Amino acid sequence: MHGPVTDWFDQHARDLPWRRPEAGAWGVMVSEFMLQQTPVSRVLPVYEQWLARWPRPADLAAEAPGEAVRAWGRLGYPRRALRLHAAASAIQERHGGDVPREHAQLLALPGVGEYTAAAVASFAYGQRHAVLDTNVRRVFARAVAGRQFPPNATTAAERKLARQLLPEDEKLAARWAAATMELGALLCTARTPECHRCPIASQCAWRLAGSPAHDGPPRRTQTYAGTDRQVRGKLLAVLREAVAPVPQQVLDAVWDEPVQRARALDGLVSDGLVEPVGGGRYRLPLS
DNA sequence: TAAACGTGGAA
DNA sequence: TTTCCAAGTTT
Structure with a gap:
């Protein structure tokens, strides 16, 4: 299924600012923080403002953390702004101002977890990492496991599957990671997947099983009003x-x-x- | 492991 | 109007 997916990606990938070469690793990292639990459409304008104001980690590190919180605007989860500021400071102090390339060093930065470390290493540096976000997990759940939705929390089985599906070639692996994520974001969506446009619809285990409704434990929903x-x-x-x-x-x-x-x-x-x-x-x- | 942590647009 | 959902991390 790799060929169809990466070919589809080459044709349909969105032209997002953090995917352009000039974004650099810092641009990728800023975008990844902002995109945690937040839709692309809302991130776009804030991302542009941030990169214009703080084009390098050192520029952000030199600011008061409150300015990061202020510039975060209404993206939500403002602790991310604080952590991104702290990450910039750590990059300045521990890595001479350059976003580190090593997965372990990325993971050690504030606000960088399993997903973000893999995403930066893969998207910014073209490395071979299993990038498991909610989109990729949903694509694999459907195409491979034959289920409508993945488990609530990422499982060892999902990590193993993601590693097994990762192409050996480094650059191809990075493209595969971006492609599977884009497929989940654009076609294999949570609510109304557009299977008729999907490049692997004919091989999708969930479709072949008749698109059965989700059965496992209820998916967690969160209340907000009054909290x-x-x-x-x-x-x-x-x-x-x-x-x-x-x-x-x-x-x-x-x-x-x-x-x-x-x-x-x-x-x-x-x-x-x-x-x-x-x-x-x-x-x-x-x- | 589960709960906490924002916000707004679409269905 | 209510519910669902959006490139997760931390404790």
């Missing part, structure tokens, strides 16, 4: 827009339940996303 996360989001939105420290009283206006509001603010402070400056005032972190 601490929603309160944190409202608090941080005020602080992102503020140019000066914000009085407690202003923050109090975003949520009426005082216990939950205090808990959310404490959480933001302990996460390093918010800095108390005394006198009951708060701001995005300067250090």
